[in-house]
Structures are given as structure tokens and as C-alpha cells.
Amino acid sequence: xxxxxxxxxxxxxxxxxxxxxxxxxxxAVVRRKESARETLDLHAAHxxxxxxxxxxxxxxxVVLATPVRTIERQVMDLxxxxxxxxxxxxxxxxxxxxxxxxxxxxxxxxxxxxHPMCGKETSGLSAADAxxxxxxxxxxxxxxxxxxxxxxxxxxxxxxxxxxxxxxxAEEHDTxxxxxxxxxxxxxxxxVAVAEDTAExxxxxxxxxxxxxxxxxxxxxxxxxxxxxxxxxxxxNVYAMLSRARDRIxxxxxxxxSGDEQVLRTELSRVRERRSAMFRNNGRARSTREQ
Amino acid sequence: xxxxxxxxxxxxxxxxxxxxxxxxxxxAVVRRKESARETLDLHAAHxxxxxxxxxxxxxxxVVLATPVRTIERQVMDLxxxxxxxxxxxxxxxxxxxxxxxxxxxxxxxxxxxxHPMCGKETSGLSAADAxxxxxxxxxxxxxxxxxxxxxxxxxxxxxxxxxxxxxxxAEEHDTxxxxxxxxxxxxxxxxVAVAEDTAExxxxxxxxxxxxxxxxxxxxxxxxxxxxxxxxxxxxNVYAMLSRARDRIxxxxxxxxSGDEQVLRTELSRVRERRSAMFRNNGRARSTREQ
Numbered sequence: 001x002x003x004x005x006x007x008x009x010x011x012x013x014x015x016x017x018x019x020x021x022x023x024x025x026x027x028a029v030v031r032r033k034e035s036a037r038e039t040l041d042l043h044a045a046h047x048x049x050x051x052x053x054x055x056x057x058x059x060x061x062v063v064l065a066t067p068v069r070t071i072e073r074q075v076m077d078l079x080x081x082x083x084x085x086x087x088x089x090x091x092x093x094x095x096x097x098x099x100x101x102x103x104x105x106x107x108x109x110x111x112x113x114x115h116p117m118c119g120k121e122t123s124g125l126s127a128a129d130a131x132x133x134x135x136x137x138x139x140x141x142x143x144x145x146x147x148x149x150x151x152x153x154x155x156x157x158x159x160x161x162x163x164x165x166x167x168x169x170a171e172e173h174d175t176x177x178x179x180x181x182x183x184x185x186x187x188x189x190x191x192v193a194v195a196e197d198t199a200e201x202x203x204x205x206x207x208x209x210x211x212x213x214x215x216x217x218x219x220x221x222x223x224x225x226x227x228x229x230x231x232x233x234x235x236x237n238v239y240a241m242l243s244r245a246r247d248r249i250x251x252x253x254x255x256x257x258s259g260d261e262q263v264l265r266t267e268l269s270r271v272r273e274r275r276s277a278m279f280r281n282n283g284r285a286r287s288t289r290e291q
Numbered sequence: 292x293x294x295x296x297x298x299x300x301x302x303x304x305x306x307x308x309x310x311x312x313x314x315x316x317x318x319a320v321v322r323r324k325e326s327a328r329e330t331l332d333l334h335a336a337h338x339x340x341x342x343x344x345x346x347x348x349x350x351x352x353v354v355l356a357t358p359v360r361t362i363e364r365q366v367m368d369l370x371x372x373x374x375x376x377x378x379x380x381x382x383x384x385x386x387x388x389x390x391x392x393x394x395x396x397x398x399x400x401x402x403x404x405x406h407p408m409c410g411k412e413t414s415g416l417s418a419a420d421a422x423x424x425x426x427x428x429x430x431x432x433x434x435x436x437x438x439x440x441x442x443x444x445x446x447x448x449x450x451x452x453x454x455x456x457x458x459x460x461a462e463e464h465d466t467x468x469x470x471x472x473x474x475x476x477x478x479x480x481x482x483v484a485v486a487e488d489t490a491e492x493x494x495x496x497x498x499x500x501x502x503x504x505x506x507x508x509x510x511x512x513x514x515x516x517x518x519x520x521x522x523x524x525x526x527x528n529v530y531a532m533l534s535r536a537r538d539r540i541x542x543x544x545x546x547x548x549s550g551d552e553q554v555l556r557t558e559l560s561r562v563r564e565r566r567s568a569m570f571r572n573n574g575r576a577r578s579t580r581e582q
Contacts, residue, residue: 117499117501118501118502119501119502119503136501137498137499137501139499166495166498166499168495172493172495173499175489175493176489176493176495176496176499177499179485179486179489179496180486180496180499180500180501180503180504181501181503181504183482183485184482184503184504184507184508185503186540186543187478187479187481187482187507188478188507188566189559189562189563189566190478190536190539190540190543191474191475191478191536192562192565192566193539193558193562194470194474194532194535194536194539195470195471195565196561196562196565197535198466198467198470198532198535202463202466202467204457204459204463204467205467205470205471206569207428207457208408208428208430208457208464208467208468208471209471209569210408210409210410210427210428210471210472211409211410212410212471212472212475212476212509212510212513213471213472213475214569214570215506215507215509215510216475216478216479216506216507216508216509216510217475217566217569218503218506218507218566219503219506219507220562220563220566221563221566221567222503222563224556224559224560224563227559228552228555228556228559231547231555232550232552235547235550238547239544239547239548241485241489242540242543242544242547243544244485244488244489245481245482245485245540246537246540246541246544248481248484248485249477249481249533249536249537249540250537252477252481252533253530253533253534253537256522256526256529256530256533257530259523259526261519261523264519264522265515265519267484268480268515268518268519269515270487271480271483271484271487271511272480272511272512272513272515274483274486274487275479275480275483275508275509275511275512276412276512278497278500278505278508279505
């Protein structure tokens, strides 16, 4: 199998597969020749090279692990190198554009979209972690080019590194991701931006910020290039979620202004119950569907 | 010394003072007689009773550890029981109303506002933790009734339980708290509310929510009665911070709609740098002023 891109995601996948001894050979396609050595040193691949054609032509499985818009281009650029019967999947955070690109692949290549729901606020190969996928949800988004073989191989990949698979269509994935991941990032970023504004007059903002602020703003320190790609690729959904958040903030402002504590309390209480219920089960979100 | 209210804050303070052997006697004023036994069993006080007058009349230091609006009432109700030279302080999350109430105390009582910047999403005495204040910031807000003796005694209290003291006026505290604590809560709550809306059509929202969502939404599970009190007592500042957040979201929506990636990237990048810088120093916010 070959992983294209040896950043946090690709590097972690390589390390996890080697640790689990799940593949005969893990190959990494790196952008710069110099990264090959680091990839090997970190046991993120058995073979690493910048020559994609050489590494991909006899691979049974190819996993694209670059930023979303790069994946959208690479599907077609690299699909031509793949042998008949080979399977392509990816680790991109937005799925519609990638699935659409996969449906234009040469007929001899199968493909299924993939997105492991995990991350870190540190990025790059040096942050790669063999346990990154342990207990996490790995979404698979089928395409017109996904036969049973592609689906089963992608499922084997995810379960080999400890993830649990959920299958859904790309449209549904992108809407959900816009809410729980992309809006999450933008609200965290909004909190830090307001704190920065406030700190212009009151620099002690940074002295007083405690654990609650730290947790709520953590994802705002995530990888920016990845996030810019995500926002651009999932623009309609991200915009819609921001609009819902703005409506909600408007409603809170109206309730606070009018002093209607009973309604405000009822609404905040519903949210509180929901949040408390969510992670009761061992820090894991309640699952409505696992496959 | 006497602590009024044996919830998370009061209970943790009692446990911490007993653990540090910082006081000759720690007394807890509890609301219901039945809570007295639990308070003693958890080593949160040496003496516990619902009779405030009995416990307060010869105390050197009285700490009010009830919700903000209760403290505002108790300052005057309980101040009358205190002996000449005794000091009153509190642990409330909003300070202007409390400081104003303290300035009306009988002349023989000194008083200084206090707010330890820490919390938990679980509340109540059973969640009390002797290490809750360790390494945290404890804000003191002086009043017209704060002499050197009151300030030093309150400082000794905070440092005895491992906190570091920052002195500022109540106005400044309340503006900063509205940003880093109250807005923080309301944005976390907004994220969960949007997820709940989204889950009406797409219940897999809860299946896919991962670590980023968990951290960003954590504070939304906090104690609601305390939060309702906070919002009501700090209404003007909370409203202003929500308004800043809404403006920021409007700006993000405009940038996403116009597709101006360069400006969006620059703005998100500044926030990212700020957030990364904040907690570099051992998970603690960079301090600009410690006293």
C-alpha cells in the first residue's frame, strides 16, 4: 500500500499500520526528497520516495493524505499510475469534491472516500502518532466507483489502525463536518479574536484566561493551510453553519436584553443536558450508527 | 474562618485549607442541616452548621461561596453578625455588585472581593477538590472597605491554597470575565445548540463528534444556576461580548462569501499565532501582571 503525503495524517497512518503489522509493505510518497529519510527514521513507512509513479504502479491500495484541494487534483493525476484492480481512498476532511473527482477515474481503478475524525493542534510528520486513530470514527463515503472490494479494503484499513467505520454519503458527511468540526474551529477562533480585541485595552485578559478558555479555544491553533482548504471546499455548508451560529447569538442577545431569564434558562438547560449526555459513555460520543 | 456555602467552590476551599493546615478552624455554613454531615465527612470543614450567626460571630475571616446574586444579598445579611476587625471576602464570578454591597457594610467590618479563576463542569460538594486552586489565578477586587489587613488576609488565603493573586478593580475584572469566561460559555453553548439543530435531520452528528468538539463544548455543561446568576449580574458586559462575537462571525461570513482567501487567511493566522503563544508556558496563560 502507498500513502501520498507524509504529514500528521499520512505519517500517523503509516506508523499505525507498521505497528499493527497490517501490510506487507507501507510506501510513502513525499513531496521533497529530503522528507524520505525522516519518514523512514520515524517508522512511518518501509519505503519513501518523491517518485509517485514508481511507488504507486504496483500498489494494491493508495491512500491520499494531503490537504483537501491537493487531493482533488491528485485523484486524477495519480489515478492514471495505478494498476487494474487497485483501490484508491483518501483522508481528506471534505468529501464532495473528492468523491466527484474519484467518479472520473479510469474504469480499472476503484475508489472510496475516507475521513478519520481525529486531529491534533500540532501538525506535520513530527507530530505523527501510531495511536491517533484508536477508538476514533473513520467515515467512508462511497462513490459510483466503490465496489465491494474497495469498501472492504478501506474498512480493513480503518479497523487495522483501531478506528470504527461509519458509512455515509459525501453530502451528509460534509454537512455534519461543517458543524462539528469547521464551525467548531471558527467559534474557537472567534473567541480568541474577541479576547484579542478586549486585550487591547485590558491586557490582563491573558493573565486571567483559565482552563475553560484553554479548552474552548484549543482547536483555533490547528493547521491553517488545512483549514483554509476545508473552508474553501465546504464553503456552502460552513457559511450555513456560521449563519445558524449568528442566529443563535442574536437570540441569546435578545433574551439577555429583555431580561427574560425563564426562557434563557430553559434554552441553556436543554443545551447543557445535551452536552452532558454526549460524552457520558467513556468520553466517546453516543453512537447512533456503527458499521 | 468560616465559609458560607459548601458547593464546589466552598467545599474545595475548605478541603484545601484543611489539607494545608492553614487555619486553626474551618467552619462551613450550610443551607440544610443534612449537608453538615456530608461536609464533615468530606473533610471540607472542622465544624458545619446551618446557623450562620453562631458560626460567624467570632470568625476572623468570612468567605462567601454561594452564587453571585446570593452573595450580593448575603453581604449585608451576614455582615451584621461579624465581630469588629473581622474580614469578609467572597468567591463570586462577577464583582461589581458584590463590591458595591460590601461598601455598605457596617464600618467595623473590612471587605475585599475575590474570584478564583477556576472551575469544573461538575458542580456541588461531591466534586470538591483540594487541588482546585493550585497554580490558578485568584483575583482580588478592593473596595472602599479594604484596608491593608483585609488585603493581606485575602492574599494569605489564596496563596495558602496554591493560587497566585492578581489585584484589579471590579469593573476591569467583570469586563475580562465576560470575555474569557462568560462568552466562552455562551459560544460553547452555541456550538452545541447548532449541533442539536443539525442533528434533527442528521442524527449522525453525535456519532461523528470527536475530540475537538468535546473540548470546545466542554464548558457548556457547567452549572446552570451559577451561569444564570453570572449572566444577570454581568449583563452589560456579556451583551457587549456577544455583540463582538457576532460582528466577528459576520466578518467571517463576508470573507467566505466573497472568496477573499488572502484576507481570511491573514486574519485566522493572527488568531492562530495568538492562541499558540498563549499556553506555551506550561499550559498556563502568559502573565502580564502578578502580585
